[in-house]
Amino acid sequence: MSTLYLKVDPRQPEPLVIAQAANILRHGGLVAFPTETVYGLGANALDAQAVAGIFRAKGRPADNPLIVHIANLEQLSLVAGELPARAKNLVNLFWPGPLTLVLPKNPQVPAEVTAGLDTVAIRMPSHPVALALIQAAGVPLAAPSANRSGAPSPTTAGHVIADLDGRIHAVVDGGPAYIGLESTVLDLAADPPLVLRPGGVTVEQLEDALQGPVAYEPALSQLEQNLIPRSPGMKYTHYAPQGEVFLVSGSPEAVREKVQRLLSQAKEHGQIAAVLSSKENLAWYQSQEPMADLLINLGPRSALDLVAQNLYGALRACDEAKAAMVLVEAFPATGLGLAVMNRLYKAASCRMIEA
Numbered sequence: 017m018s019t020l021y022l023k024v025d026p027r028q029p030e031p032l033v034i035a036q037a038a039n040i041l042r043h044g045g046l047v048a049f050p051t052e053t054v055y056g057l058g059a060n061a062l063d064a065q066a067v068a069g070i071f072r073a074k075g076r077p078a079d080n081p082l083i084v085h086i087a088n089l090e091q092l093s094l095v096a097g098e099l100p101a102r103a104k105n106l107v108n109l110f111w112p113g114p115l116t117l118v119l120p121k122n123p124q125v126p127a128e129v130t131a132g133l134d135t136v137a138i139r140m141p142s143h144p145v146a147l148a149l150i151q152a153a154g155v156p157l158a159a160p161s162a163n164r165s166g167a168p169s170p171t172t173a174g175h176v177i178a179d180l181d182g183r184i185h186a187v188v189d190g191g192p193a194y195i196g197l198e199s200t201v202l203d204l205a206a207d208p209p210l211v212l213r214p215g216g217v218t219v220e221q222l223e224d225a226l227q228g229p230v231a232y233e234p235a236l237s238q239l240e241q242n243l244i245p246r247s248p249g250m251k252y253t254h255y256a257p258q259g260e261v262f263l264v265s266g267s268p269e270a271v272r273e274k275v276q277r278l279l280s281q282a283k284e285h286g287q288i289a290a291v292l293s294s295k296e297n298l299a300w301y302q303s304q305e306p307m308a309d310l311l312i313n314l315g316p317r318s319a320l321d322l323v324a325q326n327l328y329g330a331l332r333a334c335d336e337a338k339a340a341m342v343l344v345e346a347f348p349a350t351g352l353g354l355a356v357m358n359r360l361y362k363a364a365s366c367r368m369i370e371a
Contacts, residue, residue: 017182017183017184017185018182019177019180019181019182019183019184019185019186019187020036020040020185020186020187021173021177021186021187021189022036022037022186022187022188022189023188023189024145024188024189024190025190026050026143026144026145026190026191027144028144029144029145029148029149029188029190031148031152033188034145034148034149034152034188035152036186037049037149037152037153037186037188038149038152038153038154040185040186041058041059041060041066041149041153041155041157042060042153042154042155044059044060044063044065044066044069045059045066045069045184045185045186046058046059046066046069046070046073046184046185046186047059047149047184047185047186047187047188048162048170048173048176048180048184048186048187048188049145049146049149049159049162049187049188049190050143050145050146050173050188050189050190050191050192050193051085051141051142051143051146051159051193052113052114052141052142052143052146052193052194052195052216053114053141053193053195053196053197053198053199053215053216054161054162054169054170054171054193054196054197054198054328055161055162055163055169055170055171055172055173055175055176055187055193056085056141056146056157056159056160056161056162057070057073057074057159057160057161057162057176057180057184058085058149058150058153058157058158058159059157059158059159060153060155060156060157060158061082061084061085061095061125061126061129061155061156061157061158062094062095062124062125062126062155062156063126063155064126064127064128067082067126067128067129067158068128070082070158070160071128072183073180073183073184074160074163074164074165074180075164075165076160076165077165078128078131079131079132080131080160080165081129081130081131081133081136081137082129082130082137082158082159082160083116083137083138083139083158083159083160083199083201084125084129084136084137084138084139084156084157084158084159085138085139085140085141085146085150085156085157085158085159086138086139086140086150086156087140087146087147087150087151088140088151089107089140091150091155091156092138093122094122094124094155094156095121095122095124095125095136095138095156096119096120096121096122096136096138097119097120097121097122098120099119100119100204102204102209102226103117103119103204105225105226106202106222106225106226109225110217110221110225111139111140112140112141112142112147113139113140113141113142113216113217114139114141114142114195114198114199114200114215114216114217115139115199115200115202115215115216115217116137116138116139116199116200116201116202116213116215117137117138117139117202117204118135118136118137118201118202118203118204118205118212119135119136119137119138119204120134120135120136121133121134121135121136122136129158135203135205137201138156139199143190143193144190145188145190149188161198162175162176162179162180162184162187163175163176163179163180164179164180166255166256167179167255167256167257168255168256168257168327168328168331168332168363169197169198169255169328170328171192171193171196171325171328171329172191172192172193172329173187173188173189173190175328175329175332178332192325193325194325195215195216195321195324195325196324196325196326196327196328196329197215197216197324197327197328197352197355197356197359198213198215198216198355199213199215199216199217200213200214200215200216200217200218200222200355201213201215202222202230206231208228208229208230208231209222209226209230209231210230210231210232210233211230211231211232213358214232214354214355214358215355216324216352216355218351218352218354218355219232219354220350220351232354255328255331255359255360255362255363256331256362256363256364256365257331257332257334257335257339257342257363258334258335258338259288259290259334259335259338259339259340259341259342260340260341260342261342261344261360261363261364261365262278262341262342262343262344262364262367262369263344263346263360263361263363263364263367263368263369264278264343264344264345264346264368264369264371265346265368265369265370265371266346266370266371267371268294268296268297268317270371271297271345271346271371272293272297272300272301272345273371274369274371275291275293275301275343275345275371276301276304278341278343278369279291279306279308279341279343280306282340282341283306287340287341288309288310288337288338288339288340288341289308289309289310289339289340289341289342289343290308290309290310290311290312290333290334290337290339290341290342290343291308291310291311291312291343291344292312292314292330292331292334292342292343292344292345293311293312293313293314293345294313294314294315294316294317294323294345294347295313295314295315295316295317296316296317297345298311298313308343309337309339310333310334310337310339312326312330312333313326314326314327314330314345314347317347317348320347320348320351320352320353320356321352323347323352323353323356324352324355324356327356327359327360328359331363344360344363344364346360346368347360
């Protein structure tokens with residue numbers, strides 16, 4: 017299969033280019049496209065055969081459910097049952113945007129989309145290219161991240177091509193994703209509502225909108241249990257580069273000293289090592305011996321939106337450098353930092369080193 021590359025203006029995507037990609041989707045093809053969170057790999061969510069192609073292209077386990085993307089509320093009835101009352105306020109506040117709601121599914125949604133569950137995860141992205149493509153296709157799109165299963169999610173078209181060139185029909189390049197982490201997934205069937213995956217909408221924002229508590233349980237035990245996850249990102253190893261990731265937590269001084277000791281051990285064993293640092297500690301690492309083979313500034317600890325934007329690109333850069341050890345500083349797990357730490361914790365196989 018030859019992958020077609022299509023470039024569009026991210027703010028005002030050209031209708032003829034969008035129509036070309038939409039035609040591929042209507043005929044059962046796979047098209048990668050940008051959203052505000054990460055690049056998604058889209059297929060007609062109502063076509064079981066097309067959806068099965070997503071799993072083959074990604075090497076994704078069949079019991080890992082997909083998120084369905086819609087362009088308008090009219091499409092919601094195609095994939096979901098009646099919208100619960102408390103979901104309506106969330107839709108009004110956060111759609112289009114990086115919030116996925118787990119809702120009772122419409123029977124016409126194929127089991128391949130939901131991993132056999134009676135619920136379906138749905139969101140309306142805010143990226144102009146995504147909205148234009150879904151609208152032009154005329155069908156909801158099942159669209160997980162456009163990467164090989166388990167790898168860091170793609171935030172540029174180049175990342176998609178590196179992973180899936182020759183495995184999908186087309187990629188629409190609409191520039192880099194501007195949030196950089198996947199959407200928040202919220203299960204409204206739970207009481208209180210349960211965040212299954214933290215993302216671009218924070219727990220604090222959800223609590224303000226719902227005027228009540230919102231629970232968050234990492235559900236990391238599912239990594240070792242034979243359970244069907246209710247949301248993407250719950251059961252399998254995700255977001256990981258090829259090298260072993262060590263996530264180090266503690267005071268900034270203790271963290272950088274622990275990271276430096278681990279770096280020294282790696283160099284003694286002849287390993288290529290990378291350090292993913294906060295901006296605050298960057299100069300310190302630059303002044304130490306031995307230095308990391310790859311030193312990346314993720315951003316200030318006070319600007320977690322920048323850290324989120326930079327994270328997946330940094331993890332992919334570690335693979336490009338063939339780093340066997342990846343040392344990462346922990347960040348505050350509040351606001352968007354909860355999503356950042358969720359991704360890092362899973363990239364590190366759910367291990368944290370306390371400095």
